[in-house]
Amino acid sequence: MGKAPTPKLPGLVKGLGVTLKTMMRTTFPARGIKTLIPAPSKGAVTVQYPHEKETPPNRSRGVIALKEDNCTVCMLCARSCPDWCIYIEGHKDTAPPRRPGGKPRTVSKLDRFDIDYALCMYCGICVEVCPFDALFWSPEYEYSELRLADLLHDKDRLGEWMQAVPDFEPYESGSEQKVRKVPR
Amino acid sequence: MSGPSGLSGLAGQMTGVELAWWAQTSLRSIGVIVAVLIPAGTLVYVFLFKMMSFMQSRLGPMEAGPWGSLQLLAEVGKFIQKEDIIPWRADKKLFALAPYVVIATVFLIYLVVPFGPDAYFVDFDTGIFWVLAVSSISVIGILIAGWASANKYSLLGGLRAAGQLIAYELPMVLAVVGVVIQAGTLNMKGIVEAQHEGTMWLPFVGDWGGLGNPFIITQCIGFLIFLIAMQAELTQTPFDMPVAESELVSGYMTEYSGLRFLLFFIGEFASAGAFAAVAATLFLGGWSLPGLDMNADYMNVVGPIVVLAKMMIVAFLVFWVRFTYPRFREDQLQQLAWKILIPLSLVNILATMALKVAF
Numbered sequence: 092m093g094k095a096p097t098p099k100l101p102g103l104v105k106g107l108g109v110t111l112k113t114m115m116r117t118t119f120p121a122r123g124i125k126t127l128i129p130a131p132s133k134g135a136v137t138v139q140y141p142h143e144k145e146t147p148p149n150r151s152r153g154v155i156a157l158k159e160d161n162c163t164v165c166m167l168c169a170r171s172c173p174d175w176c177i178y179i180e181g182h183k184d185t186a187p188p189r190r191p192g193g194k195p196r197t198v199s200k201l202d203r204f205d206i207d208y209a210l211c212m213y214c215g216i217c218v219e220v221c222p223f224d225a226l227f228w229s230p231e232y233e234y235s236e237l238r239l240a241d242l243l244h245d246k247d248r249l250g251e252w253m254q255a256v257p258d259f260e261p262y263e264s265g266s267e268q269k270v271r272k273v274p275r
Numbered sequence: 276m277s278g279p280s281g282l283s284g285l286a287g288q289m290t291g292v293e294l295a296w297w298a299q300t301s302l303r304s305i306g307v308i309v310a311v312l313i314p315a316g317t318l319v320y321v322f323l324f325k326m327m328s329f330m331q332s333r334l335g336p337m338e339a340g341p342w343g344s345l346q347l348l349a350e351v352g353k354f355i356q357k358e359d360i361i362p363w364r365a366d367k368k369l370f371a372l373a374p375y376v377v378i379a380t381v382f383l384i385y386l387v388v389p390f391g392p393d394a395y396f397v398d399f400d401t402g403i404f405w406v407l408a409v410s411s412i413s414v415i416g417i418l419i420a421g422w423a424s425a426n427k428y429s430l431l432g433g434l435r436a437a438g439q440l441i442a443y444e445l446p447m448v449l450a451v452v453g454v455v456i457q458a459g460t461l462n463m464k465g466i467v468e469a470q471h472e473g474t475m476w477l478p479f480v481g482d483w484g485g486l487g488n489p490f491i492i493t494q495c496i497g498f499l500i501f502l503i504a505m506q507a508e509l510t511q512t513p514f515d516m517p518v519a520e521s522e523l524v525s526g527y528m529t530e531y532s533g534l535r536f537l538l539f540f541i542g543e544f545a546s547a548g549a550f551a552a553v554a555a556t557l558f559l560g561g562w563s564l565p566g567l568d569m570n571a572d573y574m575n576v577v578g579p580i581v582v583l584a585k586m587m588i589v590a591f592l593v594f595w596v597r598f599t600y601p602r603f604r605e606d607q608l609q610q611l612a613w614k615i616l617i618p619l620s621l622v623n624i625l626a627t628m629a630l631k632v633a634f
Contacts, residue, residue: 135328137332137333
């Protein structure tokens with residue numbers, strides 16, 4: 092192994108320079124004549140959260156949204172959930188025939204679909220595993236609660252999150268696959 | 276001392292009344308409390324809240340008051356509301372006593388720092404000796420805190436603090452000795468006067484008294500050693516083994532909560548202010564400014580501001596280093612003190628002696 096080259100500046104001095112430079116860049120971010128006016132709120136890379144908000148990226152895993160009409164109570168999501176935070180109950184029901192004169196159809200009706208966000212670890216397996224396009228990631232993130240029990244979102248609450256679900260991004264050019272549509 | 280002098284004498288002159296002894300004493304007490312709390316609060320806000328944030332490209336506290344300037348009051352209010360927890364197995368009396376021992380040393384240091392020709396609390400002949408002596412008492416407070424908490428992290432933190440503070444007491448004392456030799460006095464006012472009235476030797480100019488002779492120039496090695504030792508005495512970051520939060524939770528402060536934790540916190544930053552004031556007095560010329568008559572009456576008003584400004588300069592260096600460097604290992608820390616700083620300061624003393632005799 093060769094000897095590492097000796098740095099031009101001792102690391103201790105260089106470190107002091109880094110912190111000082113960051114401080115100056117934060118305090119005096121402007122260039123030109125305005126350099127002398129301190130404006131840390133412009134120089135800082137952080138955002139003052141409750142007052143100003145960053146838009147989360149398109150694929151953010153904020154909260155899981157439920158399209159209730161698409162759910163067939165197949166329980167795949169509940170079974171694949173690693174910490175069992177999805178609660179599903181359903182019953183068999185009859186729906187009117189599709190075409191006039193047809194037989195009434197048998198369908199599964201969703202009675203309860205709860206996700207306990209106090210338990211959820213945002214792995215997204217339920218979204219991946221759903222074969223009927225009923226679960227989606229939504230970038231909403233402001234749903235903290237004062238009581239732990241309120242983090243249990245029922246199917247109506249999960250349905251509300253559907254509004255914020257963004258459209259799927261187009262695949263890269265040349266891809267054979269069709270882009271999935273978010274059911275609205 | 277005969278008759279009132281210093282701050283109480285000054286107040287007597289201003290009001291034209293000979294103050295009673297109790298009035299002088301209470302005036303001094305209030306003065307010391309103000310002198311401790313104002314710099315401590317300023318240091319916490321300017322450096323801990325703002326400068327540290329800017330060095331990390333963020334804004335720091337912004338909600339309480341304009342630019343978060345009232346954040347500290349909010350914190351104090353929060354700490355006072357908190358439950359005062361004393362561990363079951365702890366030595367309750369000692370546990371309660373420890374923060375007061377630590378914070379008392381800070382008050383005792385401020386006692387002898389002169390802020391102006393009459394704006395001082397006590398004028399000891401051996402002022403700097405007093406500073407070095409009482410600043411060691413805080414070690415006892417920290418050891419008490421570590422022992423009385425009945426917690427192994429606390430005890431380890433306390434022991435580390437003891438080992439570190441004793442090790443760095445020596446280079447600090449030896450660095451001060453250089454200043455004392457050059458000033459020829461142990462009195463804090465005398466040291467300020469020696470710097471104000473001294474002359475500086477400049478190339479091409481020769482002896483030049485225009486700037487006085489702040490000892491930072493002739494005692495630059497001493498100043499450097501003093502700063503490093505001060506950093507260690509304050510247990511600020513490169514030397515924060517006693518509170519090393521990733522190893523010892525928070526060292527001797529682990530079991531403290533509420534008001535007692537607040538006292539430790541104030542003690543930490545107030546002693547940073549106190550040592551910065553001492554460094555400003557010893558090396559930067561105290562309350563004197565070149566070009567101003569250091570014994571004029573107006574210096575009683577200008578002086579404290581000058582001392583505060585010089586203090587902020589020293590504190591900036593301390594906190595700049597604090598926010599930049601990671602922590603030393605325990606053996607590296609001891610090596611730095613015993614193998615580098617102490618021999619260096621001894622050489623510094625010898626050189627100062629030789630030059631003092633030669634000129």
